Amino acid sequence: xxxxxxxxxxxxxxxxxxxxxxxxxxxxxxxxxxxxxxxxxxxxxxxxxxxxxxxxxxxxxxxxxxxxxxxxxxxxxxxxxxxxxxxxxxxxxxxxxxxxxxxxxxxxxxxxxxxxxxxxxxxxxxxxxxxxxxxxxxxxxxxxxxxxxxxxxxxxxxxxxxxxxxxxxxxxxxxxxxxxxxxxxxxxxxxxxxxxxxxxxxxxxxxxxxxxxxxxxxxxxxxxxxxxxxx
Amino acid sequence: xxxxxxxxxxxxxxxxxxxxxxxxxxxxxxxxxxxxxxxxxxxxxxxxxxxxxxxxxxxxxxxxxxxxxxxxxxxxxxxxxxxxxxxxxxxxxxxxxxxxxxxxxxxxxxxxxxxxxxxxxxxxxxxxxxxxxxxxxxxxxxxxxxxxxxxxxxxxxxxxxxxxxxxxxxxxxxxxxxxxxxxxxxxxxxxxxxxxxxxxxxxxxxxxxxxxxxxxxxxxxxxxxxxxxxxxxxxxxxxxxxxxxxxxxxxxxxxxxxxxxxxxxxxxxxxxxxxxxxxxxxxxxxxxxxxxxxxxxxxxxxxxxxxxxxxxxxxxxxxxxxxxxxxxxxxxxxxx
Numbered sequence: 001x002x003x004x005x006x007x008x009x010x011x012x013x014x015x016x017x018x019x020x021x022x023x024x025x026x027x028x029x030x031x032x033x034x035x036x037x038x039x040x041x042x043x044x045x046x047x048x049x050x051x052x053x054x055x056x057x058x059x060x061x062x063x064x065x066x067x068x069x070x071x072x073x074x075x076x077x078x079x080x081x082x083x084x085x086x087x088x089x090x091x092x093x094x095x096x097x098x099x100x101x102x103x104x105x106x107x108x109x110x111x112x113x114x115x116x117x118x119x120x121x122x123x124x125x126x127x128x129x130x131x132x133x134x135x136x137x138x139x140x141x142x143x144x145x146x147x148x149x150x151x152x153x154x155x156x157x158x159x160x161x162x163x164x165x166x167x168x169x170x171x172x173x174x175x176x177x178x179x180x181x182x183x184x185x186x187x188x189x190x191x192x193x194x195x196x197x198x199x200x201x202x203x204x205x206x207x208x209x210x211x212x213x214x215x216x217x218x219x220x221x222x223x224x225x226x227x228x229x230x231x
Numbered sequence: 232x233x234x235x236x237x238x239x240x241x242x243x244x245x246x247x248x249x250x251x252x253x254x255x256x257x258x259x260x261x262x263x264x265x266x267x268x269x270x271x272x273x274x275x276x277x278x279x280x281x282x283x284x285x286x287x288x289x290x291x292x293x294x295x296x297x298x299x300x301x302x303x304x305x306x307x308x309x310x311x312x313x314x315x316x317x318x319x320x321x322x323x324x325x326x327x328x329x330x331x332x333x334x335x336x337x338x339x340x341x342x343x344x345x346x347x348x349x350x351x352x353x354x355x356x357x358x359x360x361x362x363x364x365x366x367x368x369x370x371x372x373x374x375x376x377x378x379x380x381x382x383x384x385x386x387x388x389x390x391x392x393x394x395x396x397x398x399x400x401x402x403x404x405x406x407x408x409x410x411x412x413x414x415x416x417x418x419x420x421x422x423x424x425x426x427x428x429x430x431x432x433x434x435x436x437x438x439x440x441x442x443x444x445x446x447x448x449x450x451x452x453x454x455x456x457x458x459x460x461x462x463x464x465x466x467x468x469x470x471x472x473x474x475x476x477x478x479x480x481x482x483x484x485x486x487x488x489x490x491x492x493x494x495x496x497x498x499x500x501x502x503x504x505x506x507x508x509x510x511x512x513x514x515x516x517x518x519x520x521x522x523x524x525x526x527x528x529x530x531x532x533x534x535x536x537x538x539x540x541x542x543x544x545x546x547x548x549x550x551x552x553x554x555x556x557x558x559x560x561x562x563x564x565x566x567x
Contacts, residue, residue, distance in 0.1 A: 134321075137379065147321060
């Protein structure tokens with residue numbers, strides 16, 4: 001138990017002393033998570049809306065694919081992306097392997113199905129009379145979508161939270177395509193894995209606490225937004 | 232003119248509407264009557280262009296605006312507005328709800344506010360304008376939904392059971408407001424109702440739906456029944472509420488019975504005749520939809536309506552509460 005207490009003490013020291021390495025890792029994690037969440041939601045949520053609200057040939061198959069993609073193992077995504085981005089791969093020319101952009105791509109691939117599947121479920125949960133009423137009052141496609149989205153705002157906020165949660169906690173793909181390079185592509189999760197393996201339990205715990213605080217802050221922010229929207 | 236041509240509509244393979252033609256002429260006031268599940272709401276949703284038919288076409292002035300392959304465009308939809316049976320208000324205040332359709336048409340500012348004030352006044356919802364949807368009763372929601380539909384000045388207004396949550400006085404006020412709006416703008420109104428009295432009082436043209444088809448008989452006296460199995464073309468006796476109606480049909484199982492009101496013989500004395508259906512009761516209402524014609528409603532265990540002439544009603548001295556006997560032949564009963 002001592003080492004746990006010592007670890008916690010070290011963690012608080014590192015956090016309170018504004019250790020540049022710790023904060024550098026945290027900032028990179030925030031950058032990657034925000035960019036990946038925004039891209040995944042910007043692509044996935046409209047797809048979810050279309051899957052939930054339009055009837056077209058292949059819709060069921062598309063829903064099955066999206067739902068199946070929820071179970072993508074992160075290391076497999078990392079491996080495939082590694083093959084694409086490595087120098088001999090089709091996207092090797094970009095030179096993105098072992099960069100934060102590569103981690104973002106991996107995170108987007110993992111969070112996109114979450115955004116699509118959960119927003120499809122959220123939109124399906126909205127009473128169909130809302131869409132019909134908007135249409136019958138003359139709303140076009142975008143205004144109708146916006147009206148439905150406003151009704152599903154709580155569920156859609158949960159979609160963003162879930163996508164952010166996936167991205168911020170992801171370790172497998174980030175490790176493979178990011179390379180866990182100090183000062184460059186080391187994120188909170190890959191750093192926790194590394195420092196734990198190296199026996200630097202205090203540093204790993206400090207980073208773990210920051211990760212938890214970050215998740216907590218995002219959730220509180222979304223809850224506050226929801227509360228305001230409930231007026 | 233809004234028109235359905237050769238329209239069939241099915242949900243998961245089950246046909247719920249099958250209409251060769253259904254037209255709403257400019258300025259028409261049509262009531263669609265029928266049992267629950269007869270296809271009224273589906274018909275209104277198709278007319279409102281918020282659903283596409285499984286087969287057939289919906290036309291506006293002869294131009295196809297909706298079909299299985301053609302998704303209705305917003306400009307076509309903007310001429311028709313539907314108020315559903317249990318309407319939903321959007322998140323926000325009543326004022327924001329009334330503004331929704333106007334904003335969708337790019338109308339904002341003073342002109343839009345004037346329109347909102349006018350329709351709010353017409354539907355007596357002015358005092359509700361700043362309220363949120365959860366602060367309204369069902370009847371108020373219904374009135375706000377009608378006001379919201381009128382605000383966009385549609386050419387055709389479709390109403391699905393518009394007074395289902397209103398008391399008698401509120402219903403009359405709503406119909407009066409609609410009549411006023413119609414006089415002012417000449418819009419066509421098509422309302423679905425299961426209340427025949429309302430339909431007769433407010434509509435110029437009454438169309439009955441039974442099992443998704445237009446019923447060829449006048450829409451009164453429709454009953455959903457379970458016909459006994461077997462017996463061929465023999466006379467069958469089926470229970471409708473506390474009475475038993477004799478009907479000649481080979482049909483079995485679930486069916487709609489229609490007793491044409493013009494085929495009912497009315498007497499103030501007991502009748503002995505070949506008619507297999509003879510029921511006695513009391514007159515409950517006398518309606519006069521047109522000069523010379525009387526709609527006589529009597530409670531004979533169930534409510535039945537007979538159509539008689541003004542002269543017959545006078546000779547028989549019929550008034551609410553009068554004893555009366557209705558008689559009709561088993562072969563007069565139509566089965567759908």
